[in-house]
Amino acid sequence: MHGCWLSGRSVKVLSILKMIEPVESKSYFLRSLAVFHLICLINFSSVEARTRHNKWEVKYEYKSPDCYKKLTITINGRSPGPTIFAQQGDTVVVELKNSLWTENVAIHWHGIRQLGTPWSDGTAGVTQCPILPGDTFIYKFVVDRAGTYLYHGHYGMQRAAGLYGSIIVSLPDGVSEPFSYDYDRSIILNDWYHASTNEQAAGLSAIPFVFVGEPQSLLINGRGDYNCSLSTTSGSAAGFCNTTNPECSPYSLTVVPGKTYRLRIGSLTSLSALSFEIEGHGMTVVEADGNYVEPVAIRNLYIYSGETYSVLVKADQDSSRNYWATINVVSRKPATPTGLAILNYYPKHPQKHPPTVPTTGPLWNNTTSRLAQSLAFKARQGFITTPPLTSDRVIVFLNTQNKIDGYFKWSLNNLSLILPQTPYLIALKENLTNAFDQGPPPDGYDFANYDVYSVAKNVNATSSNRIYRLRFNSTVDIILQNANTMTVNISETHPWHLHGHDFWVLGYGTGKYNISSDWRKYNLVNPILKNTAPLHPYGWTALRFRADNPGVWAFHCHVESHFYMGMAVVFEEGIEKVGELPSSIKGCGESKGYHRPYGSYSWSLIYQSGCSATAVVAVEYLFCNLRKRFMILQFLKDFCSTLLASPMLIAFLVDAWLEEELDSLRIESVEMGRGIWKQYLGTAQDLAQRWKKERLKVFNHGEFGNHGSTCSPSGMSRDAIDPRINWEPGLSYHLPGISCLHLRGRELN
Numbered sequence: 001m002h003g004c005w006l007s008g009r010s011v012k013v014l015s016i017l018k019m020i021e022p023v024e025s026k027s028y029f030l031r032s033l034a035v036f037h038l039i040c041l042i043n044f045s046s047v048e049a050r051t052r053h054n055k056w057e058v059k060y061e062y063k064s065p066d067c068y069k070k071l072t073i074t075i076n077g078r079s080p081g082p083t084i085f086a087q088q089g090d091t092v093v094v095e096l097k098n099s100l101w102t103e104n105v106a107i108h109w110h111g112i113r114q115l116g117t118p119w120s121d122g123t124a125g126v127t128q129c130p131i132l133p134g135d136t137f138i139y140k141f142v143v144d145r146a147g148t149y150l151y152h153g154h155y156g157m158q159r160a161a162g163l164y165g166s167i168i169v170s171l172p173d174g175v176s177e178p179f180s181y182d183y184d185r186s187i188i189l190n191d192w193y194h195a196s197t198n199e200q201a202a203g204l205s206a207i208p209f210v211f212v213g214e215p216q217s218l219l220i221n222g223r224g225d226y227n228c229s230l231s232t233t234s235g236s237a238a239g240f241c242n243t244t245n246p247e248c249s250p251y252s253l254t255v256v257p258g259k260t261y262r263l264r265i266g267s268l269t270s271l272s273a274l275s276f277e278i279e280g281h282g283m284t285v286v287e288a289d290g291n292y293v294e295p296v297a298i299r300n301l302y303i304y305s306g307e308t309y310s311v312l313v314k315a316d317q318d319s320s321r322n323y324w325a326t327i328n329v330v331s332r333k334p335a336t337p338t339g340l341a342i343l344n345y346y347p348k349h350p351q352k353h354p355p356t357v358p359t360t361g362p363l364w365n366n367t368t369s370r371l372a373q374s375l376a377f378k379a380r381q382g383f384i385t386t387p388p389l390t391s392d393r394v395i396v397f398l399n400t401q402n403k404i405d406g407y408f409k410w411s412l413n414n415l416s417l418i419l420p421q422t423p424y425l426i427a428l429k430e431n432l433t434n435a436f437d438q439g440p441p442p443d444g445y446d447f448a449n450y451d452v453y454s455v456a457k458n459v460n461a462t463s464s465n466r467i468y469r470l471r472f473n474s475t476v477d478i479i480l481q482n483a484n485t486m487t488v489n490i491s492e493t494h495p496w497h498l499h500g501h502d503f504w505v506l507g508y509g510t511g512k513y514n515i516s517s518d519w520r521k522y523n524l525v526n527p528i529l530k531n532t533a534p535l536h537p538y539g540w541t542a543l544r545f546r547a548d549n550p551g552v553w554a555f556h557c558h559v560e561s562h563f564y565m566g567m568a569v570v571f572e573e574g575i576e577k578v579g580e581l582p583s584s585i586k587g588c589g590e591s592k593g594y595h596r597p598y599g600s601y602s603w604s605l606i607y608q609s610g611c612s613a614t615a616v617v618a619v620e621y622l623f624c625n626l627r628k629r630f631m632i633l634q635f636l637k638d639f640c641s642t643l644l645a646s647p648m649l650i651a652f653l654v655d656a657w658l659e660e661e662l663d664s665l666r667i668e669s670v671e672m673g674r675g676i677w678k679q680y681l682g683t684a685q686d687l688a689q690r691w692k693k694e695r696l697k698v699f700n701h702g703e704f705g706n707h708g709s710t711c712s713p714s715g716m717s718r719d720a721i722d723p724r725i726n727w728e729p730g731l732s733y734h735l736p737g738i739s740c741l742h743l744r745g746r747e748l749n
Ligand SMILES: O=C1O[C@H]([C@@H](O)CO)C(O)=C1O
Pocket: 211, 401, 485, 486, 487, 492, 561, 562
């Protein structure tokens, strides 16, 4: 049957419950209740693209990743959170419950371009309102390309509190990588602070300014090693730092001698640029940010926050011992001890310390060596996507540190971004023109007179929420220009990350970019595609991308504190091509009231406005005693009017579904069901026929029987279905013939 729009799982029974209620009628209830079964017994056995469901609860928990006990944001009890594994083309669904209780949350899927789903990018203030405490939000997006990606908090500075993890997308069946390896391992790097992110944020937005400073430790797969004797915590200090806590024993990467490992390395540091190396082992870089690179043999990998790399490592050294895998801070004068993991040769004990002293890494201020490695990466032969040879627009961004109204800020061309209360995507789509300053921000700075080597006051710098509006499908060049900070002889490394796209990295240079000649240095033959690229101290970085992804996209420094201090811009492109926004992203700023909560509101909406409401909203019901679930959907205007002029409700009974299956139904019904209801349901006569057959089955208990499970109604209950009562989520209601109807008020779209 054409109507089987559910993918991935076998659909057991779908029933349609139709309630027809003339508005004028006084006896409005079961008399007009109608139930239809639609049997959709198709088993979807040949599944090309699957839906990967993830149910996440985000909350604060005490963790000791570096032996020091600290409130950490966890996902299902873990930090780093669970790795998302998927295959190219799959749909990833993350049903995220915010159990932080006193903080909002949002999660960004770093490196996933969100083609067609710009509202799922997870950037609070740009693509969505943050998720309120207690709320559940559903992210749903397609992972369209194999590779190594990341996810992390994108609200305030929550990433730094431990809210991060990896996404690994494998190739479609039958397709192989252009390099070989025996095993795949992922390694996620981070730096770690003992001060809470709220304290850090408070310092950054205070006068006098208090910087977050250097991290206390470096973490490899969420494990670090803080020297507890340095701990200044008094009182309960003993319990706060414990070097024997197994949570902080070093991550051990066990290898079988002779085998080759693909290490998928990602960095989500708050501040630090890192150098990663494995004692005695060379590495070959083969992938960067989800794109193949021409193999580059290296001893140490420089990795900046927001980047991912795959390196191949062969376990070809003396297998009678273990080796240190280390990370060290570069580009800032290190004050943080080396981060350690153990490369463990099977069958040696995984925690056996190598007999050597771990390396302290390359010279922290060897910018030349870092620049050289950045320049060494090229797209892999056979996988080169050549960039357009010219661009339609060139935007040069001068990166400066400056003071605005006494506050320390970072600015681009003298504008420091402050995110508006109303996310840009919503403001633009709903034409809320007061939500942000509509003026265009500048495409350049005073090239002729600005000295990038000296401390400049940048007195004209201001805070702004202006955005760059790009012509859809145009080619845009971004030149990032570094400069001196407000401290003499200091220019910092800024890893720049673009949402919604990959960009070609056309070149890096030192000093001031010369707009009339430096383009000649571009690599237009085999530049790599990335989503994050470093801007080296006193240097420039040239990027090119096609503005071909309808939506609103952040482009920002991936240093958590710098982003917080305004080091970001926002691009809009093809907003008119963006489909209807899910109401679940709305509800803040000027979009208050745009968010349709689910449950009582949608029920009465259905009866008051009947089929004239344009949105598809759904209410999910749970027949507690029968353990059957009903979904009630209000259909689109056109469908309703074809069937009946009067208002109605239509519900789906889903027989013995798993929670995950139900989620899939719920999500897909909202998104996919719109166009095909007519074919799916047939005519009003068909429905009436089915109803006659089905109503007895359901309401006489005959069909389903009482499975004996108990229903313990929470709160008050009602004796009848009265369509005008205020159905409240979380409450239970009694229906004649059915002992309990539990309304699970949840946002569906
Ligand atoms: O944003 C920053 O502020 C400090 C310093 O420049 C002023 O304290 C620093 O190192 C940063 O990266």
